[in-house]
Amino acid sequence: MLYPIEAYDKNGLLKPSPLLWLVMLFSAKGWVVFVMAGASRQQGAKILELLYPIPENLYLAMAIGLPSLLLMWLAGLRHKNNKFINIIWQQGKWILLAAYITDCALQMHQLLLTHGEFSWTRAVSMLLTLWLGSYLLRSSRVRHTFADKPIER
Numbered sequence: 001m002l003y004p005i006e007a008y009d010k011n012g013l014l015k016p017s018p019l020l021w022l023v024m025l026f027s028a029k030g031w032v033v034f035v036m037a038g039a040s041r042q043q044g045a046k047i048l049e050l051l052y053p054i055p056e057n058l059y060l061a062m063a064i065g066l067p068s069l070l071l072m073w074l075a076g077l078r079h080k081n082n083k084f085i086n087i088i089w090q091q092g093k094w095i096l097l098a099a100y101i102t103d104c105a106l107q108m109h110q111l112l113l114t115h116g117e118f119s120w121t122r123a124v125s126m127l128l129t130l131w132l133g134s135y136l137l138r139s140s141r142v143r144h145t146f147a148d149k150p151i152e153r
Contacts, residue, residue, distance in 0.1 A: 020142055024072050054113070090147065
């Protein structure tokens with residue numbers, strides 16, 4: 001499949017699409033919330049309590065987000081033609097899918113702990129997790145981005 005020239009970086013590699021960046025950023029939402037809470041000192045505890053009423057779930061979300069942070073970092077290092085980087089990058093789709101499945105299981109566990117009590121933050125988070133996970137699973141652009149590797153020199 002051919003993409004427009006602007007879809008490729010200066011090394012000829014297919015750049016992650018903006019939606020793939022959103023998928024990776026959403027997967028790392030535990031880290032985003034942690035940084036936001038730290039940046040807003042007075043409101044930080046309220047933000048954490050609203051999004052993660054059980055503190056252990058924040059730590060689990062941060063652990064789930066680590067592979068996504070690694071892939072975001074590796075997106076800029078793919079041009080170095082390092083075998084280790086290429087192997088991890090080529091498995092990126094499956095790594096992200098595993099993180100999304102784990103995140104979905106964590107959200108279901110949280111729902112069971114609250115006996116199904118409705119919360120807009122949980123509902124939106126679950127909806128986005130399912131929608132972005134299905135995009136990750138079905139997108140040919142994602143498949144091509146993670147299959148892309150530098151030309152051997």
